[in-house]
Structures are given as structure tokens and as C-alpha cells.
Amino acid sequence: MKLEGKVAVVTGAASGMGKAIVELYAKEGAKVLLADINIEGAEAVTKDIISHGGKAKALKVNLAELSDIENMIDTAVSEYGTLDILVNNAGIMDNMEPAGDIVDEKWDLIFDINTKAVMRGIRKALPIFLEKEKGVIINTASTGGLNGAHAGATYAASKHAVVGLTKNTGFMYANKGIRCNAIAPGGVKTNIGSTMLNINEFGASRTKLAQDVMPRMGEPEEIAKVALFLATEEASFVNGTVVTVDGGWTAAF
Numbered sequence: 001m002k003l004e005g006k007v008a009v010v011t012g013a014a015s016g017m018g019k020a021i022v023e024l025y026a027k028e029g030a031k032v033l034l035a036d037i038n039i040e041g042a043e044a045v046t047k048d049i050i051s052h053g054g055k056a057k058a059l060k061v062n063l064a065e066l067s068d069i070e071n072m073i074d075t076a077v078s079e080y081g082t083l084d085i086l087v088n089n090a091g092i093m094d095n096m097e098p099a100g101d102i103v104d105e106k107w108d109l110i111f112d113i114n115t116k117a118v119m120r121g122i123r124k125a126l127p128i129f130l131e132k133e134k135g136v137i138i139n140t141a142s143t144g145g146l147n148g149a150h151a152g153a154t155y156a157a158s159k160h161a162v163v164g165l166t167k168n169t170g171f172m173y174a175n176k177g178i179r180c181n182a183i184a185p186g187g188v189k190t191n192i193g194s195t196m197l198n199i200n201e202f203g204a205s206r207t208k209l210a211q212d213v214m215p216r217m218g219e220p221e222e223i224a225k226v227a228l229f230l231a232t233e234e235a236s237f238v239n240g241t242v243v244t245v246d247g248g249w250t251a252a253f
Helices: 016-027 039-051 066-080 104-132 153-172 201-211 220-231
Strands: 007-011 031-036 055-060 085-088 135-140 178-185 242-245
Touching (some): 007 066, 039 055, 055 066
Parallel strands (some): 178 242
8 A cells, every 4th residue: 555654634634635635545554634624524534434444533623723723733643643744635715806806804714724724734744744854745736826717816826825835845845855746636526616605707707718628627536646646655756846637728728
């Protein structure tokens, strides 16, 4: 098994890509901590993993709260003895608003979840990785973090920031045995759309121009396979970069 004995924390693990990642990691031998504000969903996934012989623990985590993020890492260490892999997967969407329609409160919330929480998770995990001189960080960015046509201005800005943080972290700690990469999924069949309310008509009409050339929607399991590769020694020379997983969508731009 590719992750035998490894300990992984995955945020947004109750559904979608996070769920697919923890299920695959557990199947490959990792001990997984499922972090999600939806504790009922996380517990259901945990129960299923354990029923198949895996090792898993669910933890309610509000990624907008620093104390929850720090407790998340501390819980993984107290439960399993260490941390080897941090997957900052959780995220929320905007409502396709262009810059002129941004509301400060929504901007702050999206950046808290999509960007600040990623930084805080990395910051908390780094002392563990530095002591071991080994560690893997995987951030879920987005094709919306590579261009301006796939979401509203706030979501795009938050994911562009994740890309920058990923590259900087990968470079800064490259000689410390730590790798930091991001995955940029295209359209994937998840429930992230449930975080979108009162869609901005103008913004949606503009993003539709890009969405109309999407070859197909991806499956969460297709993203999980890339997250598995990045977590293993097979990706030992992959660091500080973004792996685009979009079925060829952004090849059109």
C-alpha cells in the first residue's frame, strides 16, 4: 500500500473531493483525520472507512476559527503520534460577482475559508514537518486560480492566492524535506454549488463563455488519484507547482 503507516489530515472530508481523498488514502494504508464543519457527514465517512478495515477519525472543524485549525493538527498528532500529509481541500464559492458587486463580508468569509485557513494549517503543520525533515502539503486550488473566467472575482482572487502560497512554500522549504503542491481541478461533481446563493446574473453570463467549452465534468475520484500521487514518493521531485486536472478545459485558453 502506497501510504502504509502515514498520517494524513484532510479538510472538507465529509463530501466531494475530500471524501474521495480520505477514502483512497485509507485504502492505501494511511491513518486519516477527517476535518469538516459537517460532523455528521464526516462521521458517516469515517464509519465506512473503519468498516472496510481503515483507520479514521472525524473532527468538527470550522476553518474560519484559528483554534479549530490548531486543534485539528494537535488532534491528529495526539491520536496517531505524528503528521505526514496535510491536504487543505475545503473551500466555498462566491456567487459569480464581478468586482463592482463584491460585498466585504462575503469577501472576508471566502478568504477566511479558502486562503487564510490554508496558511494557518500549513503554519501549524510546519514545525512537525521540520522536526522530521519530511512532510507533504497538498492544497486544492482551482482552474479559477489560474485565470479570470471560471468564477466571481472573490473566489478567483482567493484561489490565485493559494497558488502563490503553494509556490512560495514549496520553494522556501525545498531543502527541508518538505514538498508543497496544489491541485487545480476544473469542473468537478461536488456539492460546492450549494454554497452559492443569489447568483449574480452579469457575472454568471461572463463565466458561461468559459464553461461552455468545458469538455466534461470530472469525478471526485479522479482528483483523489492525483492527490494520492502527490502524497507518495513517486512525486518526490514534484514541488512548488500546480497540477491542473480539468480534462483539457484550460488548454482552450
